[in-house]
Amino acid sequence: AQSVTQPDIHITVSEGASLELRCNYSYGATPYLFWYVQSPGQGLQLLLKYFSGDTLVQGIKGFEAEFKRSQSSFNLRKPSVHWSDAAEYFCAVGDISNFGNEKLTFGTGTRLTIIP
Amino acid sequence: NAGVTQTPKFQVLKTGQSMTLQCAQDMNHEYMSWYRQDPGMGLRLIHYSVGAGITDQGEVPNGYNVSRSTTEDFPLRLLSAAPSQTSVYFCASSLDVGGQPQHFGDGTRLSIL
Numbered sequence: 434a435q436s437v438t439q440p441d442i443h444i445t446v447s448e449g450a451s452l453e454l455r456c457n458y459s460y461g462a463t464p465y466l467f468w469y470v471q472s473p474g475q476g477l478q479l480l481l482k483y484f485s486g487d488t489l490v491q492g493i494k495g496f497e498a499e500f501k502r503s504q505s506s507f508n509l510r511k512p513s514v515h516w517s518d519a520a521e522y523f524c525a526v527g528d529i530s531n532f533g534n535e536k537l538t539f540g541t542g543t544r545l546t547i548i549p
Numbered sequence: 550n551a552g553v554t555q556t557p558k559f560q561v562l563k564t565g566q567s568m569t570l571q572c573a574q575d576m577n578h579e580y581m582s583w584y585r586q587d588p589g590m591g592l593r594l595i596h597y598s599v600g601a602g603i604t605d606q607g608e609v610p611n612g613y614n615v616s617r618s619t620t621e622d623f624p625l626r627l628l629s630a631a632p633s634q635t636s637v638y639f640c641a642s643s644l645d646v647g648g649q650p651q652h653f654g655d656g657t658r659l660s661i662l
Contacts, residue, residue: 437591474655474656475653475655475656476553476639476641476653476654476655476656477592477639477641477653478653479651523591523592525592536594536597536607536608537592537594538608539591539592539593540591541589541590541591542591
C-alpha cells in the first residue's frame with residue numbers, strides 16, 4: 434500500500450528566508466506526487482504535481498518540488514517566503530495502477546509559520 | 550463561476566441522526582470526491598465518482614452513502630451519525646483524466662454529540 438510521510442509537523446521560517454518542506458513516499462513503482470496548501474478555514478489548493486519527465490516541477494505561488502527516486506522524496510521548496518505563505522502543506526501520492534481513477538493518499542501535513 | 554460549493558459550513562448532530570452534506574460544482578468536472586480531515590491524519594477519501602451514475606468507495610466509506618445523479622451534484626449522506634464521524638468534510642472535483650482533486654470546497658465542520 435502507498436504511504437506518505439511528512440516528518441515535520443511544524444516549521445517556523447523568517448520572512449524572506451528559503452523554505453524546504455520534506456515529503457517521503459512509499460510506493461512500488463513511479464508514483465504520481467502532489468503538494469497542496471490549506472489556508473485556515475479553507476479547502477486545499479493544488480500547488481504542483483509530478484507525473485513523469487523532468488524531476489523538478491514548478492508550481493503556483495513560486496513553489497517548486499524535486500522528485501528524487503533514489504531517496505523516495507518529493508520535497509517542496511521556495512527561495513523566499515512571504516507572510517502569506519503561512520498555511521498547512523500536504524504532500525500526497527497517487528496510485529497510478531488505476532489510471533484515470535487514482536486514489537490519493539495524503540500525508541499528515543506540515544504547518545508553516547512565518548515570523549517577521 | 551462559484552467553483553465547488555459545500556453546504557452547510559457547520560452542523561451539530563445528535564448520535565443516530567441522519568443528514569446530507571451538499572456539494573455542487575459548476576465547472577462540468579466529471580471527477581468528484583469526498584474527504585474527511587481529522588487532526589494529525591491528513592485527508593482520507595470517503596467516496597468518489599468518475600461521472601454521473603458512477604460511484605465507488607474510498608478508504609473510509611463505512612457509515613456514508615453517496616449518489617451522483619447529475620454531473621454537478623455529489624451529496625454525502627450520513628445514515629446514522631456517530632461521534633467518530635465528527636470531522637471536517639471536504640468535497641473536491643477535477644477535470645483532469647487523473648482523479649487528483651484540483652478544486653476543493655471550503656469544507657463542512659460536523660460535530661456529533
